Amino acid sequence: MAVALAALLSPTLIPVAPAQAADFNPHFIISDNEMRDYDSMDYGDILLFLTRRGGLQLARAVDPADGRLKDAAGLIADAAERYRVNPKYLLALIQKESSAVETAKPTTRQLDWATGYGVCDSCALTDPATVKYRGFGKQVTEAADWMDWYLGLDGALALVKPGETRTVDATQVRPVNLATAALYAYTPHVHGNRLLWSIWNRWFGPGAASFNYPDGTLLRNSRTGGVAVMQGGKLRPVASRTVLLSRYDPAGIVDLNEYDFAALMDALRGPAVKFPDLSLVHLPDGRIYLLLGQQKRHVASMAAFRKIGFNMEEAIEGTADDLADYAEGLPLTEASAPPSGELVRERIGGALWYVEAGVKRRFLDETTALADFPTRPVRLARAGDLEKLADGAPMGLRDGLLAKAAGSPVVYVIAGGERRPVTDGASFLAFGYKWSRVITVSDATLALHGEGQPLSFAVAGGI
Numbered sequence: 001m002a003v004a005l006a007a008l009l010s011p012t013l014i015p016v017a018p019a020q021a022a023d024f025n026p027h028f029i030i031s032d033n034e035m036r037d038y039d040s041m042d043y044g045d046i047l048l049f050l051t052r053r054g055g056l057q058l059a060r061a062v063d064p065a066d067g068r069l070k071d072a073a074g075l076i077a078d079a080a081e082r083y084r085v086n087p088k089y090l091l092a093l094i095q096k097e098s099s100a101v102e103t104a105k106p107t108t109r110q111l112d113w114a115t116g117y118g119v120c121d122s123c124a125l126t127d128p129a130t131v132k133y134r135g136f137g138k139q140v141t142e143a144a145d146w147m148d149w150y151l152g153l154d155g156a157l158a159l160v161k162p163g164e165t166r167t168v169d170a171t172q173v174r175p176v177n178l179a180t181a182a183l184y185a186y187t188p189h190v191h192g193n194r195l196l197w198s199i200w201n202r203w204f205g206p207g208a209a210s211f212n213y214p215d216g217t218l219l220r221n222s223r224t225g226g227v228a229v230m231q232g233g234k235l236r237p238v239a240s241r242t243v244l245l246s247r248y249d250p251a252g253i254v255d256l257n258e259y260d261f262a263a264l265m266d267a268l269r270g271p272a273v274k275f276p277d278l279s280l281v282h283l284p285d286g287r288i289y290l291l292l293g294q295q296k297r298h299v300a301s302m303a304a305f306r307k308i309g310f311n312m313e314e315a316i317e318g319t320a321d322d323l324a325d326y327a328e329g330l331p332l333t334e335a336s337a338p339p340s341g342e343l344v345r346e347r348i349g350g351a352l353w354y355v356e357a358g359v360k361r362r363f364l365d366e367t368t369a370l371a372d373f374p375t376r377p378v379r380l381a382r383a384g385d386l387e388k389l390a391d392g393a394p395m396g397l398r399d400g401l402l403a404k405a406a407g408s409p410v411v412y413v414i415a416g417g418e419r420r421p422v423t424d425g426a427s428f429l430a431f432g433y434k435w436s437r438v439i440t441v442s443d444a445t446l447a448l449h450g451e452g453q454p455l456s457f458a459v460a461g462g463i
Contacts, residue, residue: 359390
């Protein structure tokens with residue numbers, strides 16, 4: 001029976017519901033209504049759930065409330081109904097405290113202390129005050145009874161009170177509802193409540209699978225280090241670190257716990273990003289493409305191939321399916337040089353341009369160029385270089401960037417070419433964004449992007 005807190009957020013920020021949060025919000029873990037949803041699963045649902053995950057369904061124990069011998073599903077279902085506590089919470093609590101739900105053959109110790117009830121950080125399991133709660137039946141019953149008792153308290157009498165800021169593990173936390181306060185009274189540690197939240201979302205909520213991450217967002221599994229990118233509403237695994245460094249800026253990666261990452265991948269998996277940027281891909285029908293960003297550019301002829309300076313030894317074998325998600329770009333001809341585009345600065349005036357396929361596009365501010373092409377070198381224009389090129393639209397910001405105008409507090413996420421305002425600080429942090437990654441650009445650069453839907457984790461109807 002433990003208690004904790006994490007990730008300091010201002011208590012004035014909007015609470016985030018556990019099924020919609022991108023990251024753990026220590027102020028709001030489970031709503032009061034969710035905790036009281038005692039008929040969310042019946043006996044059959046619980047039995048099937050346990051059977052699919054491990055061997056806990058085989059456990060038997062006496063229910064201290066009625067003296068009857070029951071299986072694990074029966075004990076959980078009856079305790080949930082008797083004390084009007086969500087059986088999903090009891091399942092998540094058992095897993096958090098003992099890992100018994102996802103164990104093929106739970107040990108006696110796991111069953112005896114399944115919910116951690118009566119066990120404090122300094123308690124000895126042989127202490128008579130602790131021993132009286134030993135046993136699977138007692139653990140389930142006492143945990144449900146305790147939660148029912150806490151939810152029935154006048155908030156002013158609660159040990160941990162809703163709306164009251166407390167310092168736990170050097171972190172300030174203000175529970176915004178009684179259920180969250182109860183969780184901190186039961187488990188006064190950050191890692192414990194975060195673990196419960198992760199298990200709850202992994203099992204019963206859409207978890208990260210419902211998060212509307214904008215295109216261009218890089219997400220990383222915090223346990224394995226695997227990275228994927230949101231593109232076209234799909235989460236595409238990035239095949240290797242070489243691919244990652246050649247195509248994206250890893251400084252902007254958002255970390256997700258392994259459960260949220262897995263849930264999002266299961267729901268939105270797209271094809272892997274297999275090739276580094278600027279790869280030459282040779283298809284079975286003989287066509288050769290240069291991959292540039294999200295575009296594939298067909299090499300129009302072998303004469304163009306040779307003139308541009310390509311070498312067949314550089315080509316990677318691929319299929320049409322591998323390139324299906326790339327947009328068709330302009331073909332590469334003998335006049336295409338350089339094929340990947342370049343940054344060019346005027347000798348007089350110092351204006352910066354992006355030059356590609358005979359077209360020059362101006363950057364309205366230097367910050368945009370550094371954000372769009374952080375590793376691309378800049379060439380000083382030779383006399384007459386720019387005058388002979390056609391004018392294109394000014395250069396905007398690439399997807400996934402966080403940007404704001406000078407003197408304005410509004411932060412935008414660039415997604416699908418639009419600028420989407422982040423509605424509040426809680427939403428910004430819930431998405432895993434970092435303030436240090438916000439760049440300041442000119443009003444004119446922001447105006448190149450039409451305003452899209454706000455990005456928010458605010459819950460309709462409150463909590």
